[in-house]
Amino acid sequence: MIRRGAEAEIRRDVWMGRNVLIKSRIPKTYRHPTLDRSLRAHRTKMEARLLQEARSCGVPTPIVYDIDLEKAELCMQEIDGPRVKDALATASKEEVRRICQEIGRMVARMHGHGMTHGDLTTSNMIMEDERIWFIDLSLGTKAASMEEMGVDLHLLKEAFQSTHSDMLYAYDMIVETYAQELPRGREVLAKVKDIEERGRYA
Ligand SMILES: Nc1ncnc2c1ncn2[C@@H]1O[C@H](COP(=O)(O)OP(=O)(O)O)[C@@H](O)[C@H]1O
Numbered sequence: 001m002i003r004r005g006a007e008a009e010i011r012r013d014v015w016m017g018r019n020v021l022i023k024s025r026i027p028k029t030y031r032h033p034t035l036d037r038s039l040r041a042h043r044t045k046m047e048a049r050l051l052q053e054a055r056s057c058g059v060p061t062p063i064v065y066d067i068d069l070e071k072a073e074l075c076m077q078e079i080d081g082p083r084v085k086d087a088l089a090t091a092s093k094e095e096v097r098r099i100c101q102e103i104g105r106m107v108a109r110m111h112g113h114g115m116t117h118g119d120l121t122t123s124n125m126i127m128e129d130e131r132i133w134f135i136d137l138s139l140g141t142k143a144a145s146m147e148e149m150g151v152d153l154h155l156l157k158e159a160f161q162s163t164h165s166d167m168l169y170a171y172d173m174i175v176e177t178y179a180q181e182l183p184r185g186r187e188v189l190a191k192v193k194d195i196e197e198r199g200r201y202a
């Protein structure tokens with residue numbers, strides 16, 4: 001096993017002679033067993049769909065080789081590189097700029113195709129050969145509203161505030177590129193501001 005999170009376990013395996021990663025959703029004993037099974041199956045199916053959807057928009061995501069709804073498991077390509085979370089911590093100024101511009105470009109691309117990621121944090125992005133790969137899309141949406149896109153960026157900003165508090169300028173670089181790439185990008189950024197203000201006065 002290479003990682004165990006709150007929701008899922010990640011382990012290496014071999015599938016049809018190929019080295020793969022298995023993401024397995026862990027049963028939650030506090031949920032009713034039937035509900036738990038259907039929830040894990042649903043998230044697994046959504047994640048497979050959204051990984052595929054993002055990939056078909058030109059956003060790098062792991063290839064999904066197989067899916068087992070009974071076990072709530074996805075069998076996918078392993079992306080071999082550091083998480084953006086770790087890469088940013090040691091990157092030079094120029095690298096930070098390049099990484100941020102690439103994140104901005106890819107998020108704009110997803111939103112431009114009407115989808116959201118649902119959990120945009122730098123732990124859910126992996127760097128491999130100059131590209132940023134996106135993983136963990138089970139909370140994403142299709143046919144997203146401007147509000148949902150705003151929530152996506154708001155979560156990204158919060159992730160920067162908690163994980164990269166010494167480099168908030170990096171978030172600004174991301175949204176600068178985002179707004180250049182997405183025709184309605186400024187409108188989404190206005191939504192982010194609304195969301196923040198609602199949070200402040202709620
Ligand atoms: N396809 C993949 N290639 C490489 N690493 C991965 C892949 N999928 C998951 N991981 C690693 O496992 C961690 C947890 O996976 P993730 O899908 O984000 O599940 P969780 O819902 O537990 O956050 C990621 O942060 C990443 O380090």
Ligand SMILES: [Mg+2]
Nearest residue numbers: 123124135136
């Ligand atoms: Mg994750």
